Amino acid sequence: MPLRHSAVLLFVFLASSCWLPFQGAKQSSPAEFVSQIKRVKCDNRDRLESVRSLFSEFGADPGDLEIEDFEYVKNLAVTVPGETDETIVVGAHYDKTTLGCGAIDNWTGIVILANLYKSLKDQRNKKTFRFVAFGDEEKGLVGSREMVRAIPKGRLAKHCAMVNFDSFGFEDLWALQRASDASLINLAKNLAIRNGTALPVKNYSGAVSDSRSFQIKGIPAITLSGLDDNWRSYLHQEKDQLSNINIEKVFENYVFALEYLEEIDSSRCDEFR
Ligand SMILES: [Zn+2]
Numbered sequence: 001m002p003l004r005h006s007a008v009l010l011f012v013f014l015a016s017s018c019w020l021p022f023q024g025a026k027q028s029s030p031a032e033f034v035s036q037i038k039r040v041k042c043d044n045r046d047r048l049e050s051v052r053s054l055f056s057e058f059g060a061d062p063g064d065l066e067i068e069d070f071e072y073v074k075n076l077a078v079t080v081p082g083e084t085d086e087t088i089v090v091g092a093h094y095d096k097t098t099l100g101c102g103a104i105d106n107w108t109g110i111v112i113l114a115n116l117y118k119s120l121k122d123q124r125n126k127k128t129f130r131f132v133a134f135g136d137e138e139k140g141l142v143g144s145r146e147m148v149r150a151i152p153k154g155r156l157a158k159h160c161a162m163v164n165f166d167s168f169g170f171e172d173l174w175a176l177q178r179a180s181d182a183s184l185i186n187l188a189k190n191l192a193i194r195n196g197t198a199l200p201v202k203n204y205s206g207a208v209s210d211s212r213s214f215q216i217k218g219i220p221a222i223t224l225s226g227l228d229d230n231w232r233s234y235l236h237q238e239k240d241q242l243s244n245i246n247i248e249k250v251f252e253n254y255v256f257a258l259e260y261l262e263e264i265d266s267s268r269c270d271e272f273r
Pocket of ligand 1: 105
């Protein structure tokens, strides 16, 4: 997450379960998460390629992997067609800031994104899922803004919801209120309650993420995160390293996210507007 904070810093930043087993889509395993998270590349120049290989390993053919090549930013997108062309966008940014490895922010989100793709690609989904790894979120939500700009006006209403994943490995999922629609927050909260847990809503000064780009165009959106309240000590800093991630927690966050996407899929497209 980038922060628009006026404070002194260079370290501008942020920003930015125990779940019941999901009965539908095929789940990845915690062991798979460990190896995928450990493959993080700490150089921004290598990261788009790592995202591509993750999706390829999960069954995306080269022809399915689409580079949205805007003038100064690239996103990687994969579509899983559903019974209708009503669309759910699932996203996470792959870029990092100059400090640290970007393992937390946001390779953890990318691993969740790719595993959600893996779990849903062979399902009979009602809606079409578009999985997108965004570039240059840290420079001001650039990749997501360009993607949204490229959606033809007539197609906007077909975009039912956007679910964004940014920074995990500490706590159970929570929603970033200022980048999330109340309707999607409520859906997540109700699901958490049914699973015997809770989904908190948080706000950190200036914290935003890619879901905001979709909200601006009237597409209901939510940002989910798994940071804890000490995020200022590691995010956008040298301490954004693999060794500081609780990978089991990332896996739990993914399990909930999978169930959440299935709920959105079975909802009416206009339900969150
Ligand atoms: Zn981030």
